[in-house]
Amino acid sequence: MLDLGKHAIFIWSSYAVVAVVISGLALWLVAEGVRLRRRLGELDEQGVRRRSRRD
Amino acid sequence: MTSIWNKIEQYGNPTRFMEWSWPVMLAFASMALVLLSAGLFQAFFVAPEDYQQGHTVKIMFVHVPAAWLAMMGYGVVAFSSFGLLVFRHPLADVAAKSAVPIGAAFTFLALVTGSLWGKPMWGTYWVWDARLTSVLVLFFMYLGLMALRSSIEDEHLAARLTAILSIIGIGILPFIKISVEGLSIPWLGVELPSWNTLHQPSSVMRMDGPTIHPTILWPLLICAAGFTCAFFAMHLKAMRNEILRRRLKALMQAQVQQARRDERMALATGDAGSRRASR
Numbered sequence: 001m002l003d004l005g006k007h008a009i010f011i012w013s014s015y016a017v018v019a020v021v022i023s024g025l026a027l028w029l030v031a032e033g034v035r036l037r038r039r040l041g042e043l044d045e046q047g048v049r050r051r052s053r054r055d
Numbered sequence: 056m057t058s059i060w061n062k063i064e065q066y067g068n069p070t071r072f073m074e075w076s077w078p079v080m081l082a083f084a085s086m087a088l089v090l091l092s093a094g095l096f097q098a099f100f101v102a103p104e105d106y107q108q109g110h111t112v113k114i115m116f117v118h119v120p121a122a123w124l125a126m127m128g129y130g131v132v133a134f135s136s137f138g139l140l141v142f143r144h145p146l147a148d149v150a151a152k153s154a155v156p157i158g159a160a161f162t163f164l165a166l167v168t169g170s171l172w173g174k175p176m177w178g179t180y181w182v183w184d185a186r187l188t189s190v191l192v193l194f195f196m197y198l199g200l201m202a203l204r205s206s207i208e209d210e211h212l213a214a215r216l217t218a219i220l221s222i223i224g225i226g227i228l229p230f231i232k233i234s235v236e237g238l239s240i241p242w243l244g245v246e247l248p249s250w251n252t253l254h255q256p257s258s259v260m261r262m263d264g265p266t267i268h269p270t271i272l273w274p275l276l277i278c279a280a281g282f283t284c285a286f287f288a289m290h291l292k293a294m295r296n297e298i299l300r301r302r303l304k305a306l307m308q309a310q311v312q313q314a315r316r317d318e319r320m321a322l323a324t325g326d327a328g329s330r331r332a333s334r
Contacts, residue, residue, distance in 0.1 A: 002099060004110040007175040014114045014168040015083065018121070023159050027290045036299040040306070046311045050302065 067146045069147040076291045083288035089283030097274035105271065108238050114172040118284040121164040125193060126228055128158025128286065132200070138216035146294070149301075150298040151221065152204065153293035157286060159197035165190060178252050185234035186254040189227060196224045225243055 004011050043049075066075060098116040099254040105112035111314040138147030169187070181187065201216050207213035234253050238247040267275065 004113065007109065007111045010171045010175050011110060011113050014117055014171045017171075018117045018164055021160050021164055024293075025089065026285075026289060028137050029289055029296060031233075032296050033292065033299065034302055036296060039303055040299060042305050043310065045305070048306050048313075050306065 065151055067144055069145055069149075072146060073295060073298060076295055080288050080291040080295070083284045083291065085279050087288055090277055090284060093282050094274050094277035094279075098278060100272050103273050108176060111175050112167055112171060112271065113270075117277045117282075118165060118172055119170040119275060121161045121168060122190070122280055123279060124286050125158060125162035125165045125190065125297050126231060127283075128154055128161055129193060129197070129221075129228060132221045133157060136221045139214060139218045140222070147220070149294050149297045150290075151218060152214070153297050155197055155204075156202050157289050157293060159194060159201070161282075161286070162190065162194040162197060162297070166194060168248050173253075178249070184252040184254065185230065186252050189231045193227050193231065196221075196227060208216035252254040 094116065096114055103110070103328075104110055108115075132151050135147045135151035135154065138144045139151060166187075169190075170310065171184075175178050200221055203220060204213045204217045205214065233247060235252055238245060241244075
């Protein structure tokens with residue numbers, strides 16, 4: 001563990017908040033993309049497609 | 056000029072965008088990982104303690120990029136909003152809407168990391184001075200844009216109104232800049248004093264060059280480049296999600312309309328059949 005002196009708690013807290021917010025945002029974006037693609041796939045299976053993708 | 060515009064039109068087409076944005080997004084994400092790994096390694100294992108701040112200077116490697124990206128994010132929102140209102144570009148609203156939560160996240164990080172730096176250095180988490188308050192206003196403006204958009208059901212109207220609001224709000228960016236340093240344009244006769252503030256003036260973006268020692272400046276710039284790549288990777292991902300969401304909504308509406316048409320047809324054929332049977 002790095003010795004960051006008497007203010008280490010402030011330094012580690014800063015990096016923890018950044019890690020949580022950035023990784024949370026990235027994970028939310030990836031999960032949202034997966035959810036949307038799955039829903040579009042379900043509609044596609046039901047034959048509901050965009051005009052450019054109709055048979 | 057026409058060919059440049061044609062290229063923008065061509066690559067700005069949502070279908071084309073979905074094709075080219077995937078590899079570009081992966082490239083930005085990879086660069087973000089590499090740059091942040093290198094930058095944070097230098098920040099923790101190479102950069103020395105600051106002679107005044109001690110180890111607390113390490114907070115600057117995340118606070119300063121977050122503050123820059125908070126402002127850049129709003130610039131992206133306002134620029135895209137301009138593209139929507141003036142050129143009615145199909146991707147402009149998608150870009151504006153997608154940048155808002157990411158810009159809000161970086162503004163939140165700038166505020167929180169700034170407070171965590173302020174307590175050991177200034178003796179307080181918060182002061183109501185011009186710099187801190189104007190960044191808090193920027194955060195509320197991001198929240199306001201999200202609230203306004205989600206409160207209007209008509210998406211076209213919501214897009215136009217949030218675009219107008221975001222362009223009006225762009226005035227906050229120069230205010231944040233001059234809140235510490237003031238503004239001096241001698242040839243225009245403009246002389247604005249700086250506010251009474253605890254926040255230090257810029258140490259990197261200065262007319263006379265950075266005032267930070269290279270051993271701290273380089274990790275800071277590498278971290279800033281890494282966070283900027285992360286911003287663009289997430290922005291592209293959010294734009295792709297927004298395009299998929301709009302496609303999904305359009306298809307679901309088409310599905311409902313088709314179901315209603317089928318129902319009407321079934322009723323009409325049922326009525327005709329029962330009339331024939333009763334004759």
